[in-house]
Amino acid sequence: xGTSSPSGSMPGDRPAAVKRGGPPSGPGRWAExxxxxxxxxxxxxxxxxxxxxxxxxxxxxxxxAPGEWGNIEAILVGSVERELGxxxxxxxxxxxxxxxxxxxxxxxxxxxxxxxxxxAGNVGGxxxxxxxxxxxxxxxxxxxxxxxxxxxxxxxxxxxxxGVTFRGKTALILGYGSIGREIALRLSGFGxxxxxxxxxxxxxxGVAAMFPTDRLMDALTEADVIFDARPLTRxxxxxxxxxxxxxxxxxxxxxxxxxxxxxxEEALYQHLSTHPKFRAAMDVWWEEEYPDGRLGLRFPWTxxxxxxxxPHSSGAVPEAGPYGLALALQxxxxxFRGEEPRYLAEREEYTEDTPNPSAxx
Numbered sequence: 071x072g073t074s075s076p077s078g079s080m081p082g083d084r085p086a087a088v089k090r091g092g093p094p095s096g097p098g099r100w101a102e103x104x105x106x107x108x109x110x111x112x113x114x115x116x117x118x119x120x121x122x123x124x125x126x127x128x129x130x131x132x133x134x135a136p137g138e139w140g141n142i143e144a145i146l147v148g149s150v151e152r153e154l155g156x157x158x159x160x161x162x163x164x165x166x167x168x169x170x171x172x173x174x175x176x177x178x179x180x181x182x183x184x185x186x187x188x189x190a191g192n193v194g195g196x197x198x199x200x201x202x203x204x205x206x207x208x209x210x211x212x213x214x215x216x217x218x219x220x221x222x223x224x225x226x227x228x229x230x231x232x233g234v235t236f237r238g239k240t241a242l243i244l245g246y247g248s249i250g251r252e253i254a255l256r257l258s259g260f261g262x263x264x265x266x267x268x269x270x271x272x273x274x275x276g277v278a279a280m281f282p283t284d285r286l287m288d289a290l291t292e293a294d295v296i297f298d299a300r301p302l303t304r305x306x307x308x309x310x311x312x313x314x315x316x317x318x319x320x321x322x323x324x325x326x327x328x329x330x331x332x333x334x335e336e337a338l339y340q341h342l343s344t345h346p347k348f349r350a351a352m353d354v355w356w357e358e359e360y361p362d363g364r365l366g367l368r369f370p371w372t373x374x375x376x377x378x379x380x381p382h383s384s385g386a387v388p389e390a391g392p393y394g395l396a397l398a399l400q401x402x403x404x405x406f407r408g409e410e411p412r413y414l415a416e417r418e419e420y421t422e423d424t425p426n427p428s429a430x431x
Contacts, residue, residue, distance in 0.1 A: 101127040102127065102138070102140065102141040103127045103128050103129035103134070103138065103139070103141065103142060104126050104127055104128070104141055104142060104143045104144070104406075105119075105123065105126050105127070105128040105129075105142070105143070105144050105145070105146065105402065105406075106128070106129055106130075106131055106134075106139060106142045106144070106145045106146070106162070107119070107128055107129065107130050107131065107145075107146050108130075108131040108145055108146065108147035108148065108150070108153035108154050109130075109146065109147070109148050109153060109171060110132065110153070111130045111132055111133060114391070114392065114395070115395065118392070118395050118396065118399055119399070122396070122399040122400070122402075122403055123399065123402060123403060123406065125406075126402075126406050129142075131153055131154055132153070136158070136161035136162075137161075139161050139162045140161075140162075140163065140164070141164055142162040142164060142165055143164050143165060143166055143167065143405075143406075144165070144166065144167040144168070144169065144402060144405055144406070145162070145165065145167075145168045145169070146169050146171060146398060146399075146402060147168060147169070147170055147171065148170070148171045148172055149172075149360075150178070150179055150182065151179075152361075157182060158182075159182060159183055159184060159187065165183075165187055166186065166187060166188065166405075167187070167188050167189075167190070167402075167405045167411060168183055168187060168188070168189045168190070169190050169192070169398050169401050169402050169405075169411070170189065170190065170191050170192055170398070171192055171195070171394065171395065171398050172191075172192055172195070172394070173191055173192050173193065173195055173196060173394075174191065174301060174302065174329065175189065175191045175301070175415050175420055176301060176302035176303065176329060176331070176420055178191075178415075178420065180415075180417050180420065188411070188414050188415075189414070189415045189417075190401055190411050190412065190413045190414050190415060191301075191413055191415060192394055192397055192398045192401075192413075193247065193248055193412070193413040194247075194248030194249075194397055195393070195394035195397045195398060196385035196390050196393070196394050197248040197249045197251075197252045198252050198393070199384070199385040199386075199387050199389065199390045199393070200249050200252070200299075200327050200384045200385040201249055201252030201253045201255070201256055202256065202384075202387075203327060203353060203380070203383070203384025203385060203386075204249070204253050204297055204299070204325055204327040204353070204384060205253065205256050205257065206384075207325050207327070207351035207353060207378060207380060207384065208236070208295055208297065208323055208325045208351060209236065210351065210378045211323050211325065211349040211350065211351040211376075211377075211378040212233060212234045212235070212236060212295070212323050212349060213233040213234075214231035214232060214233045214375075215378070216375075216377075216378050217231040217375050218230075218231050234294075234321060234323070234349075236257070236260040236262055236295065237260055237261055237262075238261055238262070239260075239262055239263070239294035239295060240262065240263045240264075240265065240292055240293050240294050240295070241253075241254075241257050241262045241263070241264050241265065241293060241294070241295045241296070241297065242264075242265045242266070242267065242289055242290065242292060242293035242295070242296045242297070243264065243265070243266045243267065243277070243296075243297045243299060244267045244286075244289075244296065244297065244298045244299065244300050244328075244332075245267070245268070245298065245299040245300030245301065245306075245328055246266035246267060246268045246274055246277065246280065246299075247268075247299065249299040249327065249328075250266060250297070250299045251274070251275070251276055253297050253299065254266070254276035254277060255276060258276075262295070263278050264276060264277050264278060265277055265278060265279050265280070265281065265289060265292055265293065266279075266280045266281070267280070267281045267282070267283060267285075267286060267289050268280060268281075268282070268283070269282065269283050270282055271285070283305070286309070286314065287313075287314065287317050290314060290317040290318050291317050291318075291319070293318070293319070293322060294319060294321070294322055294323065295322065295323045295325070296318065296322060296323070296324045296325065297325050297327070298310070298324070298325065298326040298327070298328050298332060298333070299327055299328045300328045300329065300332050301328065301329060302328070302329035302331040302332060302420075303419040303420060304418075304419055304420070305419070306329075306331075306332045307331050307332065308331070308332070308333070308334050309332055310332060310333045310334065310337070310338070311333075311334040311337045312334075312337045312340075312341070315337060315338065315341040315348075316341075318348070320345060320347055320348060321347045321348065321349075322348055322349070323348075323349045323350070323351070324338075324348075324349070324350045324351070325350070325351045325352075325353075326350075326351070326352050326353065326354055327353045327354065327384045328354065329354055330352065330354040330355050330356045331356065335356050335368060335369070336368075336369070338350060339369040339371070339374075342374050342376055342377055343374065345376075346375070346376055347376070348376060349376045349377070349378075350376070350377055350378070351377070351378040351379065351380075352371075352377075352378075352379050352380075353379075353380045353381075353382055353383065353384040354382055355367075355381075355382065356368070358382060365381055365382075401413070
């Protein structure tokens with residue numbers, strides 16, 4: 071998905087001195103950068119900057135030095151730790167806005183970007199692709215594809231592993247935002263009745279009914295398939311535990327493509343162990359160590375026949391990167407036009423004492 075380039079000049083433009091859409095290539099040749107791009111330098115990123123922010127001088131963090139950042143007003147960043155290292159906001163005295171290239175903000179180091187610097191997540195940046203992954207995981211769990219695969223490995227034809235259908239069932243989407251809407255769109259093809267849960271209970275397109283968050287327990291009793299697409303905040307952390315799993319239907323399917331921290335890990339494992347007809351599928355995990363590519367597992371999840379997992383890869387398709395970058399740049403266009411950026415974080419919703427292993431989404 072592309073974005074339209076801004077028309078006309080933006081506040082503070084210096085067209086004669088600007089290298090359009092790329093970092094400075096020589097001292098004194100171009101205007102001092104106003105946007106710091108803390109992503110790995112690539113032709114794809116540079117081309118997108120030329121297309122969407124042609125009047126904003128930019129620099130890559132990887133090929134510039136803090137001494138050149140005095141006029142930086144905004145930062146586009148993926149992983150702060152990986153791309154900015156020991157960044158100190160004092161090196162960017164004009165910095166007012168940070169746009170994350172990835173979705174989640176639960177591990178974002180807000181303390182390193184003190185007010186009045188504002189931070190926005192890339193809400194919706196990977197939604198269509200994560201939604202496809204969510205439905206794929208849900209179907210894999212419902213139709214027992216992992217046990218079926220193991221039968222093929224063993225050369226066994228029967229007995230057929232038991233499966234359940236989505237056809238005519240009720241789905242509940244926890245966190246009815248951009249990913250939730252995309253999931254609902256895809257579930258309509260199965261003839262499912264779709265319910266949603268959001269903060270207010272305000273009705274939205276794509277659902278038959280919407281529950282507010284304080285009616286979570288009521289909502290859980292209504293569903294055959296539950297998709298969890300919520301962000302990890304103070305309010306959602308550990309919000310699914312023994313009591314909540316106990317309210318789900320015995321043969322329900324639970325799918326999480328949001329954040330594992332919304333779930334009490336041991337509670338889910340024990341529920342799967344004691345309720346063999348209950349099924350769960352997880353794309354996100356409690357210990358994700360991206361620097362060394364390690365997935366930490368406290369419990370033997372893959373030994374459970376009613377569990378399906380993927381390594382935080384529901385949105386991992388080639389098309390996702392350009393799509394997500396385009397949406398992040400749309401918000402930066404708004405900022406440089408003097409408009410209010412979208413999806414600004416409310417800092418108090420997020421804890422800042424959690425590990426920060428540079429999660430990408």
